[in-house]
Amino acid sequence: MIEQFNFENWSTYSLADIANYHNGYAFKPTDWAEEGTKIIRIEQLNNPDGSYDYFNGNYPSINAIKDGDLIFSWSATLKVVIWKHGPAVLNQHLFRVDEKTGFDKKFIYYVLDYNMDSISGGSHGSTMKHIRRGELSKFKIKIPELFIQNKIAHILSALDSSIEETEKLIKKYHKIRTGMMHDLFTRGVNSDGKLRPCRTQSPDLYKKTSIGWIPNEWSVIPFGNVVNVIDPNPSHRYPNESEDGYPICSTENFFGSDDFDYSKSKKVSEFVYQLQNNRCQFSSLDVIFARKGRLGLARRYGSDKKVFSHTVVIMKPLNNKVDASWLLWLARSNWFLDGISHEMNTNLGVPTLGVEFIKGINIPLCSMDEQAQINRLLDKIAEKIHAFEHELAKLERIKAGLLHDLLTGKVTVTRQEGTEVPHV
CATH class of the missing domain: 3.90.220.20 (DNA methylase specificity domains)
Structure with missing residues (x-):
């Protein structure tokens, strides 16, 4: 029954x-x-x-x-x-x-x-x-009645438990990645793709520089010598809106670890996009870096066309000395962000990073082969985080739909005799 x-x-x-x-x-x-x-x-x-x-x-x-x-x-x-x-x-x-x-x-x-x-x-x-x-x-x-309240709460609580567990996994792997990035951008990897021993264990593998201790094989170089930093919107004005066209991307659109969210974004015409593209020559591997407000967030340009506000800059590798993926990880690293914060406190003292300021930051530079090894390690853990984030988004969509359906009676909760398992 x-x-x-x-x-x-x-x-x-x-x-x-x-x-x-x-x-x-x-x-x-x-x-x-x-x-x-x-x-x-x-x-x-x-x-x-x-x-x-x-x-x-x-x-x-x-x-x-x-x-x-x-x-x-x-x-x-x-x-x-x-x-x-x-x-x-x-x-x-x-x-x-x-x-x-x-x-x-x-x-x-x-x-x-x-x-x-x-x-x-x-x-x-x-x-x-x-x-x-x-x-x-x-x-x-x-x-x-109370029995059905209990059943609806039980169904939604089960979904919430899955959401919470997924959120914990995302936090766990973000923490692991943060620690890994610190090690990789201070110790690097050897020819076998394994982390070098730390300096306290093998001091002969490191040298002291203006930016601290780095592996002997690395060099120190101004960021602008190997990366072109472009202000996509030097007028610092939002272009006229259009009903159709491309979304305006600012730091407000940065979503998850790698995605953009344009659900609330204004749009501009094809003409405005072409003007900005002619200036920047966008590539799917370009790094979009937050230079105002939410400092330090970084994303790849990706495949979708967009127009950028003055809250971001575009970073492009120069001279075949920097790999695009390594540049993305460098821009996200605490080492790079801590260096920016230190320089801002002593030089600028304002929450907006200028193009020339970013170009002047000194960075540690390793070989392209070592950059590729670093990329492989970080890309692997990024794939895990990305998968969990997509799973989280899926669970939240399911919950939103089920919340509506259960609380408006669109889905009828039933009870089968002899079982405590709710049927929906």
Whole structure:
């Protein structure tokens, strides 16, 4: 026997009907301490692994947070999370959401998450979002009986678990790659394609230079001697928009490890593209480097045609001394970015990198053969990251579709007698 639960039979409730919303404690800067109970503010919802302030005192139990609690950020940044990062105390402008009898906490989480755009559409202020308790009473939704809430939450939680595991793998391999890049751009590889021993183990393999210790076979050379750096938009003005044509690419479009996202990009005409292409002579292997705002992000040009804003520069190898893939990895390396930051602090002191400034950065240079060996090692781990990122995007698309289908009754949840496995 299969029992079906139709959307038409779901009951209508307001958000205030299904849960109690407890505002956080109004901490003052003088309350902050270096130890005690960690304080959850909006930035901790966005980066729970980041830094915290602490409170070393007494606070109302209603503001205490433990793993599994539901937190709703109702001011400025509108967001809902299930907390999983240990005991804490909630700051003001955040609700602890406690489900009422007959309602599933995780189901409420998905309801709030799914309806966040609609809820925020009625909030106050164009730049500073703000939701009052009264608006929670006015916002109506249809909700099934508790058993179906449990089943829907179970299905979506399983997807969330897969998403979280994929995100952990991406972070893991990014961390591995960061360490590998540091070693490869300070120690390089020998003829067998293996890392050279570090300097403490084999000091005779290294020499001291103006940029630090590097392998004896390497040289130090200004970046502009081996790489052409081009400003694709020297006017620093956005061209006139067009309904059809090519997207404008800026650092805002940089997505994942290697991709661009043009979903919100303005477009320009074929004529504007040809003007910029005539100046830059784009190649699919060109390196697009963020020189303003989000400094240091780097991507290959790729195959899709685009027009660039003044927030990026184009990097092209010169004189057959630099491989295009090695240039991409160099531009992404902490060594290169740390060198830029150091020079900026002493010379420019502004968050925009000029073309001549970039050309003047001294870099370590190894042979083309060694560059190829380095590329092979980094390309291999990049393929793993890229695959995980595509898997993550796929899972998030599936979740978005399933979230809509389950919460609007498009997909009917059923129960088969003698089994706890939900059927969708």
